[in-house]
Amino acid sequence: MGRVSGMSDLVITLYTIVVLSLVVNIGISLYGVFTRPSLVKKFICLTIFSDTLNSFAIAIGFRRVSDTYPSIAVLSSVPEELSELATFAETAVDPVPQALVLTAIVIGLAVYMFLVGLIVMYYRHYKTTHVRVVEGGSVG
């Protein structure tokens, strides 16, 4: 992880832990999607997976500002002169990942809504959400 002077080792360590736990979360949720036999649990793991990826994308847009926290990508007042815009661009976080994540959340919601509908119909048809039953194997 590239170190930048002006930020203490503690903060860098904490930030590394956050990124690492997001990566571990990706693995755990994928394990759930692959091995849990219930469609509902698979679905929950899938939503955790996508939420983790979205948080990860937001974390990539984070930036370090020398002595303070970065501001959000919103101007708090109508700028009166050009220099205010330069200051804003020097302290605000990256807005591009946020815009992409907004799109990803909406499309994810659309897909999940359809998936939930399918799972409900699956349950009404087979009286279970277990995938193996349909494959012809035994439950368990």
Add this chain to the structure above:
Amino acid sequence: MNLREAVIAVSIALMIALLAYTIGAGGLGPIAPSRLRDLAVSYLINTYNPWNITKSALSLEAVTAIVWDYRGLDTFFETSVLFVSIVGVALVFRGYREKLGLGGKGLSEIVKTSTKVLTPLILIAGISIAIHGHLTPGGGFQGGSFIAVLLVLMSVVFSLDFVIGSGLTSSKLLMLRSIGLVGVLSTSVALVVLGIVLGTHAYIFQNIAREGSPLSMPTWLLDRPTGGTLLFFNLFEALAVAAGLSLAFLVLSLRESEVEEALGESEWYE
């Protein structure tokens, strides 16, 4: 844990280790850099820049400017995906109908009264989030999902009968959803139509005057910037999302026996 699960677990653990190593070695660039990418700086400088108006969206919030101005076409298709998914849900549950008189009295009087107080507040907060999308964090989708909570709350507190009885049927919600999408569409071509009428040049999804096409949407309302098309996009998107999500909740919360009865046995097990 059988052999299959063990293999999956080991390979995922390996993937985590490799991914962590890649990120640690700078595979995604430095994590939390002090310098932004040039694209991000360009968006931040130009999002509200009256000194360079041909590159600006005149919106105080950079995210909404990207979502509905610089990448407006992306967002239009994203809204279309949401629309198609809601149509898909309605198709999977085809043939259902809203039946009244199935009972269900809802929760106690105390909960009902406090919900009656809360309902207009939720509605107004949602609309406020939506129409301030170009000024503060938020926007059409956020406001719309905020409003969609109302139907869930009402169906729990007052029962589903009350919701359907009060006129929020799925066909009306689908119509509202379509009105929202048509509003988004007509806002995106408004300047093109105006350009044809006035005999000048204009682009689809044009917001502020660009090089070679001098038309702009109105950018100020009284003493507040409106971000041109952004205000209309956020408003219509909020309507579309609120109606669409409410429709999905309504369809998903219908009772199993009703759906079976509505579908009959004919095509149920094919």
